Amino acid sequence: MTDQRPGEGRTAGIGFSPHHMDPEVDPSVDFYAYAAGRWLRENPVPADKSRWGAFAQLLDRNFEIVRELLEEAAEHADDSVDSPRRQVGRFYRAAMDTGRRNELGHRPIAAALARIEALASPEAVAAFLPELHGQGVDAGFAPSTGPDLRASSVYAFYLGQGGLSLPDREYYLDPRFEKLLPALERHVEASLKAAGWGADRASEASRAVLAIETELAKASRTTTELRDPERNYHRVERDALLGQHAGLRWGAYLAARGLAALPYAIVEQPEFFDALERLLASRPVADWRAYLAWSVVRDSAPFLDEATERASFEFFRRLVQGQQEPEPAWKRAALVIDGCLGEALGQLYVERAFPPEARARITVLVDDLCAVFRDRLRSREWMSAATRERALAKFARFVPMIGHPAVFRDYSGVGVVADDYLGDVRRAEAFEIRRRLARLGGPVDRTEWGMTPPTVNAYFTPVMNEIVFPAGILQPPFFDPAMDDAVNYGGIGAVIGHEITHGYDDQGRKFDEEGNLHDWWTAADAEEFERRARIVVQEYGGFQPLPGEPVNGELTLGENLADLGGLRIAFEALQRRLAAEPARRRAVDGLSPEQRFFVAWAQVWRQNVSEPELRRRLVADPHSPGRFRAIGAATNMDEFYPAFRVRPGSPMWREPAERVTVW
Secondary structure (H helix, E strand, O other): OOOOOOOOOOOOOOOOOHHHOOOOOOOOOOHHHHHHHHHHHHOOOOOOOOEEEHHHHHHHHHHHHHHHHHHHHHOOOOOOOOOHHHHHHHHHHHHHOHHHHHHHOOHHHHHHHHHHHOOOOHHHHHHHHHHHHHOOOOEOEEEEEEEEOOEEEEEEEEEEEOOOOOOOOHHHHOHHHOOHHHHHHHHHHHHHHHOOOOHHHHHHHHHHHHHHHHHHHHHOOOOOHHHOOOOOOOEEEHHHHHOOOHHHOHHHHHHHOOOOOOOEEEEOOHHHHHHHHHHHHHOOHHHHHHHHHHHHHHHHHHHOOHHHHHHHHHHHHHHHHOOOOOOOHHHHHHHHHHHHOHHHHHHHHHHHHOOHHHHHHHHHHHHHHHHHHHHHHHHOOOOOHHHHHHHHHHHHOOEEEEEOOOOOOOOOOOOOOOOOHHHHHHHHHHHHHHHHHOOOOOEOOOOOOOOOOOOOOOEEEOOOOEEEEEHHHOOOOOOOOOOOHHHHHHHHHHHHHHHHHHHHOOOHHHEOOOOOEOOOOOHHHHHHHHHHHHHHHHHHHOOOOEOOEOOOOOOOHHHHHHHHHHHHHHHHHHHHHHHHOHHHOOOEOOEOHHHHHHHHHHHHOOEEEOHHHHHHHHHHOOOOOHHHHHHHHHOOOOOHHHHOOOOOOOOOOOOHHHOOOOO
16 A cells, blocks of 8 residues: 655645654554654644644645636626526625725625614614524524424524624633733724724724623523533423513514514523623613624625725634634635535535545445444443333434435525625525525425535534535545545544434433434433443543643533544444455554554544634534544543553553443
């Protein structure tokens, strides 16, 4: 097997390779450095990123393909017949026309700012929120639609906390981030001045914005608390909702959104809306005008003139996340189009980059992993027969979705214009919001995808009981048909196993075979699950990515459980494959299949990250940092220790009694 070695360009050497390893490091001392140390040294975070790893490398390579597609599509922007290619081409042309964007300046948001300027009462402020929410602007709170967690066959309307500029409530309340608050205030002031506000007024407004957002943060639940689906589900019938929070004027709000006949809503954090109503009544209307104007400016800034876009980058990306330079203009445009017309762009991507045989190859791997997980459900000694029967019934309804949707979304109703970038963004967002609102109360579409085909990621959704693997991730270093089984099972196999396990993690286990939030566990089995989960919380909480700043074991529990289960499932599937085809068991590059399996797993999680971005993720990201994903799952597996001769007393040694097995 020929090694893949880095060449020119930052996506070269993207796949699994012994060249990424550091053979000078003893794996029993630091397995992560052994498996990926050379790559970590040779691949610092690029100036236009805040973190850099296998996922980012593959996304970069995918978007080189996307760039070709966009540039070709731009040549069809003037076609007389509408098509996905014309829609994407017009959007791209508008995004790349910086001359037109600079000429327009803030004019695209002038009408919205003028309407905000005319708001004269708290009632008028509340009445303006539907307009912003209908265009996807985050202000006040966050409405959304999705399957009803307790009646998964129909779509429901959700009302949740929101309205913050910074990534998480902790940025307003935790001393670690206190230096960002005056910087946010200065950025708000400068942004409003650029939008035409006088200096004194902009200064006063920036203080009001920070005060309102701080109060919203205080009323918000923590990211860890938001992980509890039962605590964040409160069905409120229409009449009861209209009788609550008079200051928020729910009747007028729903009517403005076209939901006057909505039978019920799910209020996710009731105390947040209590606080929002009090805040709306207690703060001067002028403060709320400032807050709403800032919300419009903030959400529009990346799509306005270059100076405004750059100012937004300097605060939100450079200061908050540690990214030193913006990504190239074409890539920024590509990411926006992927978010706005994702399945139109995805249709072009699949035609170019995902042949049908790729789906067939990955389906075999999925079947192998499903067989292993089914057997593990049958054999978990800590589960009673009653719980096991329900677990197996749930898994019998499990659905894997691979590559891309069978039918791509029709965006003909968006109305893309080749010289109106912000308008295109807003029309696309409004189109999607209307599409989702129109199906409230109707049957759930179980063919719908929540990620676009070029995406380098995957997901499990408990209310649908399905895993989704876009075409974008089914490539090296995750999946490479030219590589041996050990590498593919340690890469995409473990990732697929991870998503399967999510159906039975601390959140997923609370949903039944129909996708409903329903407790189907015996009390004894639930207690035993929680006991094992507490060990995982404690274990990962002992990792410290930054001095004095540990991993939040509660926040990351679901992902850590999925890693632990996914790696075990993939390892057992590999062993079955090698037993069935003994000729496949051979050393490659001097490494046994078991060694290559674990090294491939660690190389998937190779990652360098800026300190501000790492700190942000420790607060807001339910995933542990890459290093601890690599070693945390591996060191809980008995098979890891003989593979690398890890003995008692070594830094990578975990006592057998401390190695936790859930699935």
